[in-house]
Amino acid sequence: MKKVYIIHENTEWTMHLTKRLDELQVPYEEWHLDQGSLDLTKEPPEGIFYNRMSASSHTRGHRFAPEFAGQVLAWLEAHGRKVFNGTRALSLEISKVLQYLELNKHGVKTPKTVAAVGKSQILEAASEFKGQAFITKHNRAGKGLGVQLFQSIDALRKYVEGPEFEEPVDGITLIQEYIQSPESFITRCEFVGSQFVYAVKVDTSEGFQLCPADACQIGDLFCPVGEEVEEKPKFQIIDGFSDPIIEKYQQVLAANKIQVAGIEFIRNIEGEIFTYDINTNTNYNSDAEMKAGRFGMLELAKFLKEELEK
Template sequence: MKKIYVLHENNEWTIHLHHRLDELGLPYEMWHLDEGMIDLSSEPPEGVFYNRISASSHTRNHRFAPEFTEAVLAWLEHHGRTVINGSRALRLEVSKVNQYTALNTAGIETPKTLAAVGKKQIIEAAEKLDQPSFITKHNRAGKGQGVQLFHSLSALSDYVEGAAFDEPVDGITLVQQYIEAPEPFIIRHEFIGGKFLYAVKVDTSEGFELCPADACSIEDMFCPTNEPEGSAPKVKAKFEILTDYYPSFIPAYEAFLASNNIQVAGIEAIQDQDGNVYAYDVNTNTNYNSDAESIAGTFAMLELAKYLEAKLNGLHLTT
């Protein structure tokens, strides 16, 4: 029997999809790819294979999940199986260098970025960037891992040479132009089936941890805004789904996804003081925040489950 197969390495990030697939009565299996074995001489089962492997897998002690998943995807694609977010998507998921070059190829602007291996080279990259403020981040990351803001070369040098330096799992540190937004937020654009679904405004006033998944959320998702003394504080959601939002660059984002064979993704973008928009992260293991969705009345995991159902129903069995 043909099924939906979900390739992943984090049970907490698949539970909502699990529930939606159950809700629709769809046949499925969860393939946890932290460890495993494949017989390359065998044929994969019939079905739709949805890849949800994350660049941050190593932070959960699943160091080689992306590498093993790449092997599984090669096996599936060799046999012509229907794969959602296949090997090209995985390649972009685990490398921001690949993301930025692909975005630039599609004519989408990204912050100026230098990639460096070695502590001396990180300092040299910042010197060459020649910006008053800049950030460092890991090439293979997730959940804001490795993101640090610096306002001087001396501060960067102290960090790189100090005990707090966070070595990237692939050895590549990015030194990037700091985009200062007029207000502390970014916009994450969600796509299913390569088409724009909705955008979520993410409050960045508390830092760079921007993962919208419920499992990533800070203990208290809401923070008080400043109110006059004596008045009851209002609360501001960290994640807010926007209505009547369709900027002119959405078709370019969709074209980028199509050209890179990515069906499900979240693209994060930030606007600078002059109104220029920069895309700076492509997340092909996209997650959704249930509190924001409940307020907006739209549910991306349900839409994703329906998309997988449509792909499953459109299969023509090879045997």
């Protein structure tokens, strides 16, 4: 029997999808790739394959899960299996440098960014911003890893040379211009089957770590999304969102064979859009979805069901 095969390393982020697949009576099997083996003499099973491997896997003790997933995805593609968010999507998931290059290629503006390896190189790269505020972040990140705001190189030096410095898992730190927004929020656009589903407004007043997953809200110390208050929820789905940037995002996704993604942007004081993240392991916030009556995982389950039946 053909199935949907879900490739991932974090059950807490996948159970919401499997629940929807159960509701739609879609046969599926999970491949948890934090460890395993791959026999290259064998052929993959029949079915469709959906990759949910995360760049932040190392924060859950799954250091080499993306590397192993990359080999499994290449094996599936070599045998002609239908893979959603395959090897190219995984390459972008684990590298913001690649994300920015692809966004720029399609006319999408990104913040000025310098990639650096080594503490002295990080400090040297910060001099490019000539007295402006800047942030640091990890190239291979997820969940806001390594995101810090600095007003000066002296402040950065204290951080980089101090005990709080976070070494990126791939060694690459990004130094990026800080986009001053008139309001403390960013916008995240969700796509399923490369089609726009909805946009969500995310409050950033409590920091930059913006993972919308419900699991992050209860137990993930690496992803403190804050407590939601009735008057000002952290996540709000925007009714009737429309902007020309959506078409450009779809071009980026199509060019990189990405079917499922959440893309984040911020507007500056002049209203210009700066895009800074493509998340191919996208999650959804249940409270925001309940209020809006829109359900990302249900749309994803329907998409996978339709593809399996083709």
